[in-house]
Amino acid sequence: MQSDASRLGFYLLLAPILLWLVVLIILPHIGLFVVSISEKIGPRDYETGFGNYAAFFTEPLYWRTFARTATMSILATALTLILGFPIAYHIAKLTRGRTKTTLFLMCMIPFWVSELVRTFGWMILLRETGVISNLLQSLGLVDGPVEMLYNDAAIMVGLVYTSILFMVVPLVTTLDSLDDSLIEAGYDLGGTSMAVMREIVIPHAMPGIVSGCIVVFMLSLGNYLTPILLGGKDSLWFTGMIYTQFITRFNWELGSAFGFLLLALSSLVVFAGLKLSRQSLTNTMGRS
């Protein structure tokens, strides 16, 4: 019963999404790839080749930073999951009505302020002359000032803080949809708290866990501000390298190659995560 009118309507609906995806997502990425395979051989003179990718693999700084960014992001994702799950569970299953809404709102607050502000707050807190250091000193817990900024732990604190919301929200949504009676049935059949968690709650929450992990991983991997502002002299982040290539080195070609590698990495990790957890992108991300 596809009449001509509804055909027309269909194409009218199809036009914006195609424009959006083709012009803003697909073509730019093709363009990025094209630039990444052009090598600069002199002022205003370029030729095609994989030299930029070769540069990435021959310079330890690049691939080490790359690997570091990946591992730290995975670590941050795992940490966020571990810290966020109990909170999501508390909100979804242990609170009702007004309390639930309030706690949920409180989880959202960090998201409502720009990342810059959040990071700025952590800097005020963590620095050697900052609030926590002073607090510890005045409590007599430490003798001198303690430096908590400029290290990987500070980056972790910031990354987890920045992305926890994106873990908690999908988790709350999926856990909310878990019928209490399933948990009760688990206990009724003799399960302990651990067993019920492992066999009933976690499998049910899997789509939420995966969706949360994907988003958190992407946010960490693509983060720029937190590692730059909170990290120390060894705390390099791959997005920082991309920025450096684009801005301070005027080397768009290498920067594009870096960008493409980061994209490949993120796709790979997301793909592996989906395969391992036997979920699909549509099923996890498409339902938030």
Added chain:
Amino acid sequence: MSDPHPDLVCSDLTKDFDAFRAVNHVSFEVPQGSFFSILGPSGCGKTTLLRMIAGFQEPTSGDLRIKGKSMIGVPPNKRPVSMVFQHLALFPTMNIGDNVGFGLRQRGVGKSEIKTRVEQVLDRVGLPGVSERRIDQISGGQKQRVAIARCMVLEPDVLLLDEPLGALDLKLREHMKVELKSLQAAFNTTFVYITHDQSEALVMSDNIAVMNHGQFEQIGTPHEVYHAPSTAFVAGFVGDANRIDGKVAALNGTALTLTSDGGTEMKIDAQAKALSVGQRAQVYLRPEAIELVTSGDGVNVSGGVIDSVLFNGANSSVTVKDQSGSLLKVALPQTGAFATLRKGDKVFTRWDPRQARCYPVAGA
């Protein structure tokens, strides 16, 4: 009603939610191997009672014993009872075999033994060889049986069922009623079944407790509850009934005379508990207890016109409007007599004084 070793004994169980008393001093015993139903309207406290037995709610006061052992303070995973939830609560992330084997896994039973016992119990509920299927690959009635198998594989002393047929459609529900009863007989396990559907309770149970506002109004066999309701609530709730309000005009042993509010005189032969002359009373009269007759003589005979004919095959009925304008629902005989009645026809109704039940009106 009294058994040397009842599987389940509740004495004076009470549950308060803040100021609201959901279950109010309920006491009962369920003998081993019997099918016990708790029947009551929505919100009367059935689920609360069942959840106290399962351990998901602590009684405010009273005791609860299973096989003689008090269950107060025992967590749900340590009680020898299993529960079939209203929406079954099958684990959607597991296949059927894993669902049924869940309880055994928790007890640390070996893999291969779990497998055989799961197969056995699925066999007994008539579902051999479905272990590998996902739960969305079987029908509603089959899910029902899987839920029961999941509990029965643990050999509980008492199986609790919270309106498990509520979600099924009509035809399947009719079928599962019979099936549940025969499963219970086959396993010979004590079933405690709650429902608000009187026909489920009547068809399946050995004993029925009729519950209202947190209290038991009557405990008895289906026959007793249907034919000898001990309170007005039971008479009205179990089965279809015409209610006639009136006043006691005369009282003579078990022979009562009442005048209905419409002015009709009624003769009733019943245990006249707590009734005295002049008191307001309610008479309950089942549609099938009323006969349509052609002549206007005799006890409890009155004339009227057919107000509507509800043809429904074997369950057809008519409503008759008497002179005072009040309506009486009368079941048509299954023999097909009176099938030609039409709206507006004149008829006479008659009923036996022993078929009516009469209760004083509280506070009147």
Added chain:
Amino acid sequence: MSDPHPDLVCSDLTKDFDAFRAVNHVSFEVPQGSFFSILGPSGCGKTTLLRMIAGFQEPTSGDLRIKGKSMIGVPPNKRPVSMVFQHLALFPTMNIGDNVGFGLRQRGVGKSEIKTRVEQVLDRVGLPGVSERRIDQISGGQKQRVAIARCMVLEPDVLLLDEPLGALDLKLREHMKVELKSLQAAFNTTFVYITHDQSEALVMSDNIAVMNHGQFEQIGTPHEVYHAPSTAFVAGFVGDANRIDGKVAALNGTALTLTSDGGTEMKIDAQAKALSVGQRAQVYLRPEAIELVTSGDGVNVSGGVIDSVLFNGANSSVTVKDQSGSLLKVALPQTGAFATLRKGDKVFTRWDPRQARCYPVAGA
């Protein structure tokens, strides 16, 4: 069945979905002001048929006339029919008055006139003064009436209803059956009602069409459909029935003799359409057509033992297992006789040869 100006005439309507034929050459007429039900099992094509009448689906072939005008090619918003949807489809973003007034607004009726007409129709369905309420502030039965009012305010020639009672609970459904019928009588509008619940169709309709696999098996009054089903499908689908398979042993005018597969001999007095000696046949026998008797003499009398007792008040029944092991469901008389029967008791069953229906087995 034939009327000079029927409101709705369908002739040879057919609808194919790809290779699947959902509605198969259906023809019928609905006279003005009558209540016409289409009764059939799930998936038989009822909704598809109704949606063709409403204009949401184009027939593959056949014609469809309302008040004599062909509706082929007319879009749904131009047809003089209104529809009550299965889940009512009340607009959640509007209050009740705006819901009911929606159709009038589309027609460009003036504000104040809409207001009065909405009030009027709400009055007629027994809901005066609810215009300002939101639709989640009224009960299920009231929503039903609002949905009807929303259609009736447009004074359609035909009102279509797609299982509107399906979502209601048992008690409310019983009540709404009677109410719908009286609303139809009050508006005197042609209703086309589809349902898979035979009791709804029997209670409300002037005429019932029984549908199966996209075809009409029988059109007739509730009485005809219940008491004189013209096909085996109708006999089995409408009302409860025992089915006995057997073979025609002898044939003599309307007097048939069959031998059941279990070996019992049955005498049947019926129109022996398309039956010949030696042919396989199905006999349908309603539980209420079978009597329990104490002695074993007479036509169609056979002995057996009670297999189970299903006590259900006025609708109690027993199943009797005969010598051959086949089960027969027998309704217990409403008088309460035989209430003392228990499983294993020996009984005799008897039935009148005129009460059974017999159909040849297709393809046998």
Added chain:
Amino acid sequence: MIPTVPQPAFAKWCYRAYVTAFFIYLALPLTVVCVFAFNNSVFPSLPWEGFTLAWFFGTDAPFIGVFHERAIIRSIGTSAFVAAWVSGLAVAVGTCNAFLFVRHDFRGKALLYVLMLLPLIIPGVILGISILVFSSAIANTLEDATGLWFDGLRPGLILVILGQFSFITTFATLVISARLQKFDPSLEEAALNLGASKWGAIRQITLPFLLPAIVASAVVATLMSFENFNTTLMLVGSDSPLTITMFDKLKQGSTPVLNAVSLLLIMVSAALGILSLLFQSGKR
């Protein structure tokens, strides 16, 4: 683990303590940022020098308050402009997408859906650079060919808007699709049946039903646009939105003015967020 299952008191206590600690962790940096907006010192850090409102209303250097900082005021305007465009576009396209995915079946739908989700798994920086590189290439080609200038394709507000739009639309699509999925199509049929035209049915029935989701996604889009940094950084031209301005300031000399801006930002976005939630729950 749920209220109806009894748990040891100690476990319950630990759990509650953890939840409390977590929310303190959430609140801490924001509280600190807000508190130091009132510090009477040119540095947003300890020691506490006393309370002042100068960082909001001050006019004398170095105590120039937010309301007298031209750069900040101007970039707030820029941010608002960008956010308005982004959320308008994202909601419009998101609504179209929702109708497309929920109401239509066509070949390649699953693929298109996955493509639509892709922006969620592309790091923001890469979105930024890919659009930058691509549009520069286009502009260079066009300029070489025509000799005209195509400044719209160079870093600037247009690219910032397009860059943010390119991933925020996915969120809008998801939120609106979820709501449209819950819409009972028979409501639209009912409207047709009652005499409404096809477009009339969508306008009078479907769109009002979608309104909560549309409002919610507009608010989320606005917030995301306001706080976006990674994509914007690569695409910004001479008009910089608030986060970029703040980042520049932070690099060059953070004074409590930044805290003051942050405080205002927190208040406004929290108010927006709460409003949208209230609106949603009121409509549900």
Added chain:
Amino acid sequence: DTLRLLTWGGYAPEEVIAMFEAETGHTVEVTTSNNEEMIAKLRATNGGGFDLAQPSQDRIASAQEEFGIYKPIDMTKVNADQFIPSMLVATATNTTYDGEIYGLPHVWGTSGLVVNTAMAGDVTDYTDLCDASVAGKVSYRLKRPTLIGFAYSMGLDPFAAYSDPDAYQGILDQVEAKLTECKPNVKTYWDGGDEIKNLLRSGEVVASMAWDTGGWQLNADNPDITFVAPEAGALGWIDTFVLPARGRADDAAYDWINFVMRPEIAAMITNTAGNFTAAVDGDAGVSADLKARYQGSFDQAAIDNIKWYPPVPAGLETLEGATLDRINAAN
């Protein structure tokens, strides 16, 4: 017209803008940035988006060669009398590409050491930052000035090797070894002026390589902290005016140039930015404090010892970048 100005923080104070707008009727929009970002932005916009930019003079010719993002200065529109002639000439020489002049001098200054004399009085040269006595309490940027400063301090002459990539690479290798060795001494590599000022002010860092102005600003707060011209010589830079290739308001840009080079305006800028300008008599109106601090840091010998950045040949930054990357990666 609207003048879109791409400049450093402090070079366009609010009061100056207000006066300029009142006088000329133009409006000014300021974007603050640094050398790399200025060039990166102009490259991305192909020389558009801004009407006037202020990169350092050594970064102009190579960028012009590579990207063609500037347009030549029309000297007829510039009031050349307002510029100190020697600086005007020097800048013109350094920013000539293909026979055209691209830059005018504006603000100049140096980078050297900012030291908390009470806690790290011994730090007098770049390499002293690697001394064990200040371990964990020093900071510098991981950028090219650091490489050059250390090279001088190690007795090398990097500027002389600018034209010889091989020689320059040799210098870079030595500096790389030194900086790698020095890495554990560093608290953090600073990035923005504010960051290093905060670190010094709070005492978290006691000695750092930094701009002279930073030291003088801190000195106002804490007399112990001040700018020290290193023994190997401070590094001198001149920030310029350049016209982006696609600026749309050249007239406004020239108006701005002529306006801010007036002595009294130049003094105002010096007072906020902390650095002196190339304006004739520009130091007349400068506050006495600032002059005193300047004199405290620079005696005549130190002034003579300032190493002025020559233009960076194209391609050299790639070598430096690789070196910086390796230092960054070292552990």
